[in-house]
Amino acid sequence: MPKKSKDTDGAQQLKQDLKSHTIGSLYVIGGEESYLKEHYLAALEKEVVDETFRDFNYTVFEGSALTLDQLTDAVDSYPAMAERRMVVVKDFDLYKPPAALKDELPGILNDLPDYVCLVFYYDTIPLKPDKRTKLHTIITKKGCIADFSHLERRDLIPWVKRHAKAAGKQIDSETCDYLLFLCGTSMTSLTLEIEKACAHSATDAVKRSDIDAVCTKVLDAVTFDLTDAITARRFDRAMTLVNELIAQKNEPIVLLAAISRHIQRLYAAKLALEAHASDRELMELLGSKSAFYARKMRDSAAQLHVKWLRKTLLLCGECDVAMKSAGADRQKVLELLLLRMAANFGEKAARR
Numbered sequence: 001m002p003k004k005s006k007d008t009d010g011a012q013q014l015k016q017d018l019k020s021h022t023i024g025s026l027y028v029i030g031g032e033e034s035y036l037k038e039h040y041l042a043a044l045e046k047e048v049v050d051e052t053f054r055d056f057n058y059t060v061f062e063g064s065a066l067t068l069d070q071l072t073d074a075v076d077s078y079p080a081m082a083e084r085r086m087v088v089v090k091d092f093d094l095y096k097p098p099a100a101l102k103d104e105l106p107g108i109l110n111d112l113p114d115y116v117c118l119v120f121y122y123d124t125i126p127l128k129p130d131k132r133t134k135l136h137t138i139i140t141k142k143g144c145i146a147d148f149s150h151l152e153r154r155d156l157i158p159w160v161k162r163h164a165k166a167a168g169k170q171i172d173s174e175t176c177d178y179l180l181f182l183c184g185t186s187m188t189s190l191t192l193e194i195e196k197a198c199a200h201s202a203t204d205a206v207k208r209s210d211i212d213a214v215c216t217k218v219l220d221a222v223t224f225d226l227t228d229a230i231t232a233r234r235f236d237r238a239m240t241l242v243n244e245l246i247a248q249k250n251e252p253i254v255l256l257a258a259i260s261r262h263i264q265r266l267y268a269a270k271l272a273l274e275a276h277a278s279d280r281e282l283m284e285l286l287g288s289k290s291a292f293y294a295r296k297m298r299d300s301a302a303q304l305h306v307k308w309l310r311k312t313l314l315l316c317g318e319c320d321v322a323m324k325s326a327g328a329d330r331q332k333v334l335e336l337l338l339l340r341m342a343a344n345f346g347e348k349a350a351r352r
Helices: 010-020 034-048 051-057 068-076 105-110 134-142 153-166 173-183 187-200 208-214 219-231 235-247 252-274 279-286 291-302 306-323 330-343
Strands: 026-030 058-062 085-090 116-121 144-147
Touching: 010 026, 010 034, 010 144, 026 034, 026 134, 034 085, 034 116, 034 187, 051 058, 051 085, 058 068, 068 085, 068 105, 068 116, 105 134, 134 144, 153 173, 153 187, 173 187, 173 208, 173 219, 173 291, 187 208, 219 235, 219 252, 219 291, 219 330, 235 252, 235 330, 252 279, 252 291, 252 306, 252 330, 279 291, 306 330
Parallel strands: 026 116, 026 144, 058 085, 085 116
Antiparallel strands: none
């Protein structure tokens, strides 16, 4: 592996190693973006493992059952009829190893043979590096930690366009932004949603109507519909949305958190609107880099009165306390919150 600067980003280092065909002996891959993790693990495998002799030179362990003997044997075994071998350990917390491995890990990682590529792959457990440890120093010296987070919208939009183009469709930037708002920024989920929208489109371009017709909304997008239903005094519609979310295995306390977060952002957008803040300032206030999201939040806030938003925030707080009390029927508590939100949206709370 090429010599790294002290501040080398692990994900960039992995990409550079693949590009230059200089694969090292140790990689730690984690992060919230499963699509990228899977992509780069597959890229490493393709680069390191001779497919003809894959069965002899590619070993995968589940971290929860990993033993010291298994790890040392896998690392020390010479590749069979190939230059290198690859060992993947899934969901093993390097920074909280079992006692049987704790004392031996630093020595194993510090003395990896050149013919092995050892990958610790964080799939279902989070990667939480502890920079204070000796082990972390060894990992960053001998290998790299590639932490793949969700991409920013500016990077996702061209990616969405490429996927749509591969399916024979065009999609403009504004429609891409709408798709990201509606379906979230997980590339794994977006891959399926893009395919669905492209398959539904009867023209050479994907439109919002295609997305609305077949794509699945993330929770944050549904909360817009939920609030709109309440402020339109369509309590039946609000309850239908809640029941659908609960049927999808969303816990009432999670739904409450989403509603509370949404009302907080609407309140912030309302104050920003009254202060004549720019769209860029509103985006910064909301912690969002999506102009579409900021505009939608601003337009929704414009229809609401600040008194109703303040009252609703207090109701959300009361609901949170009620949900956490012993024996509470959380779904009923949530339904009561929606009813009280709708009841408080009268003429005095409507937009002046």
